[in-house]
Amino acid sequence: MDLAPLISIVVIFVLIIFLLSMFLSFVPIGLWITALFSGVKVSIMTLVGMRFRRVQPIKIVNPMIKATKAGLNLSIDKLEAHYLAGGDVNSVVNALIAAQRANINLEFEQAAAIDLAGRDVLEAVQVSVNPKVIETPIISAVAKDGIEVKVKARVTVRANIERLVGGAGEETIIARVGEGVVTTVGSSTTHKEVLENPDKISKTVLDKGLDSGTAFEILSIDIADVDIGRNIGAQLQTDQAEADKKIAQAKAEERRAMAIAQEQEMKATVVQMQAKLVESESxxxxxxxxxxxxxxxxxxxxxxxxxxxxxxxxxxxxxxxxxxxxxxxxxxxxxx
Missing domain, CATH: 1.20.5 (Single alpha-helices involved in coiled-coils or other helix-helix interfaces)
Structure with missing residues (x-):
């Protein structure tokens, strides 16, 4: 029995399966069908072109499907351009959907710019809807009476979408609040004033407009804790007294050395005079x-x-x- 025709059929069949699998892996037919039934108009050639441009079609089509279902008017080209620029397309689309649900005016170009600037645009939208509390570390300040006051504050902020690009972050907010606390406590006559009216700190600091140039809008500043620290004034006076004491001791030692030198000089003079006297008596x-x-x-x-x-x-x-x-x-x- 001649097996050559059978072998040829098997080889052709295997070759067809291999070519078909290669075609299906390069041309995402399944993704195209999913997009078609989801109402996203994208052609097979567009998906093939993404392959040639080294863009993963699934990372463009799936966010496009979500945007279409949410009623957003986006284009495949914009999403692909953002992907090629190194952005997170899925995060931008999620942020746009969240902003639309919260009635926040956020355009795609603005969201893409925020994402490319290195900020989490979805988190920014969430913070804009649900304010965030920033807790400062313990801030040490000294009142005019020399008593150290330790203050801990909580700052409630809301993201400012318009200033997210180029605006300062949380570190700047914490630094400015710390500066305001030090200034307010330092201008108090005694530490008792701070303990009696801790809200004076929050009011004074809040009036300084600390959110200027930052990516946040400060809603409130609350003093979480106020403690008494060291008596810095007394410590400084003690250190000054100790320094004055050392200076006085050094000057006294200098005078003592000079007196000893003069005494030795006088003794030498007396010896010389005695020698001359003995010589004269002889x-x-x-x-x-x-x-x-x-x-x-x-x-x-x-x-x-x-x-x-x-x-x-x-x-x-x-x-x-x-x-x-x-x-x-x-x-x-x-x-x-």
């Missing part, structure tokens, strides 16, 4: 001998000088003895 016997030799000093003059010197020594001895007796008497008195 020359006295030579002068006396020279006077005897020249006849300028007689023997009686010499004895009179000796008597004067002995009398002087005796007086000095008596004076020293009286000083010692007085010191001993005072010492005994203190002991008793």
């Amino acid at each position: 020359e006295v016997p030579l002068a006396i001998a020279e006077a005897f030799k020249n006849g300028k000093l007689g023997i009686m003059d010499y004895y009179n000088m000796k008597n004067v010197m002995a009398d002087t020594q005796m007086r000095e001895s008596i004076a020293n003895s009286e000083e010692r007796d007085q010191e001993h008497a005072e010492s005994d008195k203190h002991k008793k």
Whole structure:
């Protein structure tokens, strides 16, 4: 039996199945049928063209079906252009549907710009409908009396669709609220004023127009918690006193060093004078001998000088003895 015709039929059949599967994978017939029955007018050639442009047809057709069912007037070309620009087509369509249900005026070009700017356009629409609460970290401020006040605030904001592109984010809101809290507490005379009227902080901060240039509209600022911290004024005064003390000690040490140097200098001067005195006294016997030799000093003059010197020594001895007796008497008195 000749099997060649049978093998040829099997090969042709396999080839047909392979070509058919390749065709169906490249040409999304099923997606085209789904779009047709959903009321989306898109041709087979348009879907094939998406394949050549490296666009996944399902990411364009499915959002288009949702938009059509929601009554939005969008075109395939706009969705495809946004996809090629790197945008999230599904998120933009969902945001447009949510905005339409909430009666928010949001055009496709605006939503696409917000999406390409890196913001979640669907979340922005949701925040615009349902306000969001931003909780600030603990903000430390010091009143005029030097007492630290710790404040924690909650800021209720609503997304401003018109300022989402180019508007500042949550970090700017938190920074501005923190600045307003520090300014308000710092202008208070005492910390008791802040504790008695915490709403003064929220009113003052809210009046500053902190949402200017941001992507949000501030609805309210509520003070969640107010605590007392350190006594910064007393601490600063203590630090200043300690610094003054160190400066005074340094100056005293400098004066002490100068006094020691002067004392050493005076001692050196005294030693020099004593050396000169000893040297002069050593020359006295030579002068006396020279006077005897020249006849300028007689023997009686010499004895009179000796008597004067002995009398002087005796007086000095008596004076020293009286000083010692007085010191001993005072010492005994203190002991008793």
